[in-house]
Amino acid sequence: MTMEQRTLDQNEYVQRTLKNKQEFSLKKFFLQWEWLLILVFLLVIVINTSLSPYFLNAAGLRDATMVFLDKGFIVFPMVMIMILRDIDISVGSTVALSSVIMATLYNTLNVPMGAALVICLLVGALCGLINGLLIVKFKELSAVIVTLATMILYRGIAYVILEDQASGNFPEWFSFFGWGSVAGIPFILIAFTILAIVFTLLLHKTTFGRQVYAMGNNDTASRFSGVRVDRIKVIVFTLAGLMAAITAIFLASRMGSTRPNVAMMYELDVIAMVALGGISTAGGKGRMIGAIIAVFIIGYLQYGLGLINIPSQTMLIIIGLLLLVSVAVPKMKVNWKFKKSGSKRKLE
């Protein structure tokens, strides 16, 4: 062994202490995606206010919030699904199927509304459970194909049950979900806030959430580390189904009825919100709070554009562009850093 090697070895054995307090970096703190989102959110408010005098109207904003928040419930589990590098495009169909079953149980089979609600939640969770089981059992099938199939399937079943009919006549109290308020605050906003806190804690403060991130970054290493990868995936997809059923309840309550073609394209709005929220489709990155801000950005953007009579087709263009920019900007940021530092490390 040469001298050089020996010194090297000795260095290896020198007891070093590692810090276990993270240094706070102001620059890092402000370089977070969420700040940009808050900026975009404020921009949306400012532009909307300057374009329409009706925008900053308490009652108007309140009603608008009640309209777009229903799909926001699905955003929570979708964040986890996309961190897992998967996707679920069947959630809109799950909303339709669970609400149609709920309405049919109450109207045709005379099941009490309370029981119908519970069954609605169970149906949604079952839809998600089926997705999850299929995805972990048939590893060669990607989540997009599995949920494409069940998207068609669940919607199809909803049509078979109700044909092209609407089903309403819910009891009086049921309208509370969609229209009720507590102390002037819409009930849906309260529910959304509570669930937002629950899901934020679940993702960021529990061992479950940590394992979700681990799987999104490296599925194989997670398995080798004893993470029960299949189980976690099934739970996350089941949560997506359950949240879709909650959306179904709020939607049916607000509309006063349901039909098999409700919640069309909800999955796309939800995925757009999650992507804008900074959850990378490459998996493993992003935070719940970003997606929550994105729900409000897209919601108020749509409302504002509606107020100044922009046709819904044009609205699609604007939201499409916003989404493109939002997924492209982080890449540009990384590229720029890459060039500036002259680092030879390859980008993912």
Added chain:
Amino acid sequence: MSDYVLELKGITKEFPGVRALDNVDFKLKPGQIHALMGENGAGKSTFIKVITGVHAPNEGEMFLNGERVEFSNPNDAQEKGIAAIYQHVTSYPDLSVTENIFMGHERIQKFTGRILWKEMHDEAKKILRSLGSSIDPKSEMGALSVAQQQIVEIAKAISTKAKIIIMDEPTAALTSRESEELYKITENLRDQGASIIFISHRFEDMYRLASQVTVLRDSKYIGSWGIEEISNEDLIIAMVGREINQVFPERKGEIGEKLLEVEGLGKAGYFADVSFTLHKGEILGLTGLVGAGRTEVCQSLFGIMPYDKGSIVLNGEKVKIQSPKEAIRLGIGYLPEDRQKQGLVLQWSIGRNISLSALSAIGNKGWLRDKKEFAIAKELAEKVHVKANSIFDLVSSLSGGNQQKVAVAKLLTAELDIIILDEPTKGVDVGAKSAIYEIINELASQGYGIIMISSEMPEVIGMSDRIAVMRAGRIVKILNRAIATQEAILEASMTDSTEKNAG
């Protein structure tokens, strides 16, 4: 005109931090079958990749029929008539045999660009017949046996009019009868004027075919001999004969009671009839050639690849291990060979990596406890001497050796009895290697039973109390440290002994 179809002089190839080839010479005569031999990691594969234009050498010259050539990519080499058939067939399993043979040089009608299927099928059939094979060119590649796929690869080499054909361990996955057919085909090719470089770990291949043998060791050229000039023993010495240049740390502690008893473990297609015992404080080396089934046996013990035969007795109790989670609960930890893909989450900090397999212990009813997590991570990272500033440094920023230490620290979070280390010093520099050996010995003296898979002979001999040698999915020999020599291990792992039809 030169005496050699292919001549390489002073080839050196460096990768960041590694010298994969160091001043290697090689001479290939026309119509010769030339065996290239060496241990795992001796540099054979890199050498082949230089010849086929995959890697450009940093230094050295290459001559083709006396003419100096430089390849900047594999196409250049192919145009000059060099073809390689790799160990793991790189074919298109869903395409037909014909398409595989003509991939990249399809017969196409001029102007229209139409593919001349009939012509290609006929040509493919002709080549295959000339190889004495009756494979239907229209059949699907994936439906063929490994041996047949290899013949198709050879046909592909012929169709490109290759004059120099390189075969990288073609017999590794073949039965002895299939090997015999391959020998005949290879001899046929030679008789038709092709020159062949034949890489194999099997001595029988070499004696049956080659007229010349060149040995590489530790990235260096050792020598080249006519097949009659060198004895089996001298050849083995040429392949392994380095001095043991690593100092292995002194062992403390004693070997205790029996921890693990594996009896007749088997998994169809991977390994069979594997039996061994492991004691407290013992290091059991598990060696053999790459592909002998070492990793598969250990992954079975860890529940990644559940076994379908045999029994495992752990601390006197019969257990069935079906998942890594269960294995960890029973006290078995596994350090994977590919730490970047299987061992660590590179994008994560040291601390998060260490805590990942211990989340249930760190958590309180499912809630993360930062303080506890950081304390455990810090303690273990320091225990294995990870060099970093804080436990928040990203693992991707660490050197290979330090990454490996993080992976070891991760194992120590669980209450384990048995630690399986799969090539623990692979891709780690010399200094860090000694540090890892030190850690392994320390663990053994604390009473862990350790199974260490390694392809590096000095490491296996220097570290293990007993050495189990695997070959073709079976343990062929278990040697005590006192009597283990590199020669004995290599002989056991390479020579076809009584287990002719193993696996």
